[in-house]
Amino acid sequence: MNRVQAFLSILSKDMKTYYLKPPNISWGLIFPLAWTLMFFIRTEGDVDVLELLPGVMGLSILFGTTSMLAVTITFERKQRSFERLLLAPISVNVLMLAKTSGAILFGIANAFVPVLMALLLADLSNVGWLAVLGGVFFISITSTFLGLFIAVSVREVFEAQTFSNFFRFPMIFLCGLFVPIGDLPLFLRPLSHILPLTYGVDILRNGIEHTALFPLWLNFGVLMLFSVGLFGLSTRMIKKRWIL
Amino acid sequence: MSTIQVQALHKKYNGLHAVRGISFSVEKGEVFGFLGPNGAGKTSTINMLTGLARPSSGTITIHGMDALKHTKDIQSRIGVVPDESNLYDDLSGLDNLSFCASLYGMKKADRIRKARELLTSFSLDAARDRPFRTYSKGMKRKLTIAAAIIHEPEILFLDEPTSGIDVESARQIRRLIRSLHDQGVTIFLTTHYIEDAERLCDRIAFIVEGVIVETDTVSALLSRNKDTREVAFKAVEGGRHLHDAVKQRWPDVTIRAVSAEGIRVVLEHETSIMPFLKLFESCGFDLLEARIIHQSLEDVFVSITGIDIDRLEKAREAEST
Numbered sequence: 001m002n003r004v005q006a007f008l009s010i011l012s013k014d015m016k017t018y019y020l021k022p023p024n025i026s027w028g029l030i031f032p033l034a035w036t037l038m039f040f041i042r043t044e045g046d047v048d049v050l051e052l053l054p055g056v057m058g059l060s061i062l063f064g065t066t067s068m069l070a071v072t073i074t075f076e077r078k079q080r081s082f083e084r085l086l087l088a089p090i091s092v093n094v095l096m097l098a099k100t101s102g103a104i105l106f107g108i109a110n111a112f113v114p115v116l117m118a119l120l121l122a123d124l125s126n127v128g129w130l131a132v133l134g135g136v137f138f139i140s141i142t143s144t145f146l147g148l149f150i151a152v153s154v155r156e157v158f159e160a161q162t163f164s165n166f167f168r169f170p171m172i173f174l175c176g177l178f179v180p181i182g183d184l185p186l187f188l189r190p191l192s193h194i195l196p197l198t199y200g201v202d203i204l205r206n207g208i209e210h211t212a213l214f215p216l217w218l219n220f221g222v223l224m225l226f227s228v229g230l231f232g233l234s235t236r237m238i239k240k241r242w243i244l
Numbered sequence: 245m246s247t248i249q250v251q252a253l254h255k256k257y258n259g260l261h262a263v264r265g266i267s268f269s270v271e272k273g274e275v276f277g278f279l280g281p282n283g284a285g286k287t288s289t290i291n292m293l294t295g296l297a298r299p300s301s302g303t304i305t306i307h308g309m310d311a312l313k314h315t316k317d318i319q320s321r322i323g324v325v326p327d328e329s330n331l332y333d334d335l336s337g338l339d340n341l342s343f344c345a346s347l348y349g350m351k352k353a354d355r356i357r358k359a360r361e362l363l364t365s366f367s368l369d370a371a372r373d374r375p376f377r378t379y380s381k382g383m384k385r386k387l388t389i390a391a392a393i394i395h396e397p398e399i400l401f402l403d404e405p406t407s408g409i410d411v412e413s414a415r416q417i418r419r420l421i422r423s424l425h426d427q428g429v430t431i432f433l434t435t436h437y438i439e440d441a442e443r444l445c446d447r448i449a450f451i452v453e454g455v456i457v458e459t460d461t462v463s464a465l466l467s468r469n470k471d472t473r474e475v476a477f478k479a480v481e482g483g484r485h486l487h488d489a490v491k492q493r494w495p496d497v498t499i500r501a502v503s504a505e506g507i508r509v510v511l512e513h514e515t516s517i518m519p520f521l522k523l524f525e526s527c528g529f530d531l532l533e534a535r536i537i538h539q540s541l542e543d544v545f546v547s548i549t550g551i552d553i554d555r556l557e558k559a560r561e562a563e564s565t
Contacts, residue, residue, distance in 0.1 A: 002349035009346035017334045080330040084391075087294060088347035089320035243298060 006090045010098035018072050019106050027067075028106065032060035032113040039178070049122035054204035055177030056114040057136065058197055062143045062168055064110035065103045069147030070160030073099060077242070078156065086243065092235050100144045100231075107140030124208075131207030131216065138223040139200035145230035146196070152237045171197045176205075181213065196226040245308055247272045247399060247430045248293065253302035255288045255454075262288040264454040265302070270432055270447075275425050277445030278434040279545065285454040286434035287327060290403050293432065294324045306399070320348060323397035327404045329384035333377035337368055337387050340376055341394050348395035355394065362390040367416070382413030389417060399430045406440055418444060442541040450549050458548045465544045474537040475517050478506035480530040489527050490520070508537065 018024060035056045039047070076082040085095050115132075118124060150163045173179060174188060175197040181189060192198050199219040206212035212219075246269035255263040263285040270276040278286045291297035293304060295315040304311035306318045331340045338359050345355035363372045366386040371379060379387065385405070393400060405421070406414040421444050425431060435441055441448050442462060449459040458465070479486055483502040490497055490509060498510040509520065517534060524531050 005349055006347050009343055013332070013335070013343050016339075017332060079333075080326065080328055081332055083296060083326060084330055084344065085347070086296060087319055087324050089316045089349075090347065091316065243296060 003090055003094050006088060007094055007098040007101075010085065010095070011101045014072055014099065014102040015105075018068065019102050024068070024106075028064055028110050029113055031063060032056060032110060033117070035059055036114050036117055049118050050124075050208055052178075053114060053118050053122075053208050054201050057111045057204055058139055058175070058177050058201045059172065060110040060114060061107040061136065061139045061200075062171060062197060065107040065140060065143040066147035066150065066164045066168060067161070068103045068106055069100070069144060069151045070157055070164060072102065073148065073151040074154060074157045074160045082242075092238055096148065096231070096235055096238065100148055103144040103147060104137075104140045107143055108136055111136045111140070126210070128207040128210070131203055134220065135200055135203030135207060138203070138220060138227070139197065142196040142200065142223050142226045142230065145227050145234065148234045149230050149237075152234050152241070171195055174198070176201055176213070196223055199223050199226075246270060246305075247274075247307060248276075248432065249303075249305040250289075250293070251303045251305075253289070253292065253304065254300045255285070255292060255297065256300045257288075262454055263292070263299075266449075266451070266454070266456045268449055268456060268459055270430060272430055273425070273428045274447060275421065275431040275433060275445045277441040277448040278432070278451055279436070279438065279441045279448050280434075280451035280549075281436055283453075284436075284451045286436075286451060287403055288454075289451075290324075290401050290432070290434055294322060294401055295319055321397055322399045322401060323392035323395065325389050325392045325400070325402045325405055327407065329381075329388040331376045331384070331388055331391060334375055336373045336375055337363060337379070338372045340387060341391055344391040345394045350395060358394050359390075362394060366390055366420075380410075382409040385409050386413060386417065389420065393424065393429075397429070399432065400424060402431065402433045404435055405433065406435070406437060438540075438542045438545060448541075450545060452549045462541065465541060466539060468539075468544055468547075472539070473511045474500055474508050474539075474543070475511055475520070476506060476508050476533065476535045476537055477520065477524065477531065478533040479524065480532060483507045485527075485529065486524065489523060489529070493523055506533070 036052070039052050039056070073082070076085075085099075086092075088095070115124075146167060147164065150167070151160050154160045154163055170191070171177075174184070174192045175181075175195050176192065177197070181192045181198065184192065199214065199222045202212050202214050203216060203219045203223075206216055206219075248268075248270035250269070251267050252265050253263055253267070254261070254265055266285075266289065268276075278289065280286055288297060292299050293306070293311065295311065295318065298312070307321065309318060311318055332343070335343060338356075341359035341362060342352075342355045345358060346352075350358070360372070363369050366389075368383060368386060368390075371383060376384065376387065389402070389405065392402075402421070405417050409417075418440070421431060421433070425444075431444075433440070433444060445462060447459065447461050448465060449456045451457070477486055482504055483506045486507045487499055487502045490499060490507065500508040500510055511517065517536070521531070521534060
């Protein structure tokens with residue numbers, strides 16, 4: 001019971017102090033909007049909204065979650081308020097799940113901004129919403145845990161942002177968001193297969209366009225493995241590096 | 245059984261030996277002070293006791309439990325006030341306290357009631373809805389202490405509780421520590437303020453460069469040098485002239501300090517101050533003051549640790565700026 005209460009308190013505190021702050025809400029809205037408009041402007045001829053949607057959704061989640069973790073964890077550690085949480089009678093696993101849940105919810109909310117826009121521009125009646133929801137959920141989790149891994153690997157907020165970009169920008173081009181993996185140079189393709197977003201976007205393509213590179217079970221399985229691995233690695237680093 | 249029992253505790257950080265095999269115990273309901281200069285190993289010790297750092301070697305037993313194996317069980321029964329106020333800038337005083345209480349499983353109604361009580365007792369009522377970042381340093385310190393005691397811990401760890409705050413807030417914090425002591429809370433306190441240690445603690449450990457050099461009750465420490473008195477002489481001619489005159493007449497007399505105004509001389513056993521007065525008169529000095537100084541904890545600290553008290557003063561000044 002204590003664990004559930006502590007979990008909910010940390011989540012609600014983070015929501016209040018970070019995620020529901022006007023700058024973050026506007027950023028969560030503007031960012032996907034900007035991506036969508038960019039592709040509308042740059043694409044010659046008719047824009048295939050359904051083709052763009054998985055990529056824009058994936059990017060919105062990736063950037064939203066990883067940016068927020070740098071603030072909610074790296075900043076709190078720098079301010080030493082994170083020590084307060086480490087001193088609480090809850091395990092590091094529960095603590096980090098609580099700290100990351102806000103980012104996961106933020107990522108999910110970000111993903112649906114482009115969907116709302118697409119509703120105005122395209123027919124979404126053939127979309128497999130179950131797969132899309134599952135995809136959004138798992139992309140949010142893996143991206144958040146990737147952000148967590150980055151946040152626990154650095155000391156300063158600016159380092160977290162820089163280190164995030166080291167992962168995020170290659171993913172834009174390598175994960176099949178806007179350039180099909182089959183069109184990439186042969187030597188880059190193995191990189192696509194070691195990046196979690198490749199599998200997440202493939203789930204979204206499966207649900208939205210009904211085309212996919214891999215079977216759904218494989219995509220979900222790989223994302224689960226990434227999630228467990230990144231979370232385990234991050235909590236191990238916290239125990240090793242932060243409890244000196 | 246002691247509430248806290250520490251045996252041969254060591255802590256090394258990247259080759260730096262911060263704590264060097266310290267052993268001590270703290271009894272239930274006691275205020276135990278860790279007194280030493282900055283960098284003596286006080287915060288490293290408190291971090292190991294509270295589960296924020298792992299000892300390199302040694303054992304810590306709290307409430308009969310191995311602190312390294314039962315960290316979370318122990319953390320549910322302790323409160324920690326770190327050396328810096330580390331609450332959440334964007335949350336109000338009330339929300340900060342309520343959040344901290346929720347981490348210990350307190351129900352909402354209880355934590356709001358307790359938070360209000362604490363805000364009142366700390367004279368923070370008027371600021372309860374203001375964000376923490378708008379608080380003064382003293383107010384922040386008080387709220388940080390309130391956050392550490394809201395779940396009514398059996399042991400309270402305070403790391404430099406009155407450091408760098410205004411006189412009134414420091415006084416209020418001392419009153420609170422006494423009141424918690426009266427309620428039976430075991431208190432582990434680190435400080436480099438000798439006055440805090442003297443006023444608040446039942447027992448004190450002097451820690452220097454990671455080693456405990458002495459542990460005893462305040463009264464026992466103060467009676468250590470009861471046969472030794474010090475006399476302060478001040479003269480228009482200044483300390484240097486007084487020093488030279490005394491040393492020329494009695495080369496074996498210990499002069500504790502020489503300042504621009506005067507000197508501090510150690511009088512062994514029943515030595516009278518009369519010979520000194522006669523000496524200064526014969527030298528034609530215009531004596532302004534001759535005052536017997538009672539031994540303070542500071543004197544005991546200096547005599548045991550050999551630490552220059554100016555070093556502590558400088559550390560305080562650096563901190564307050």
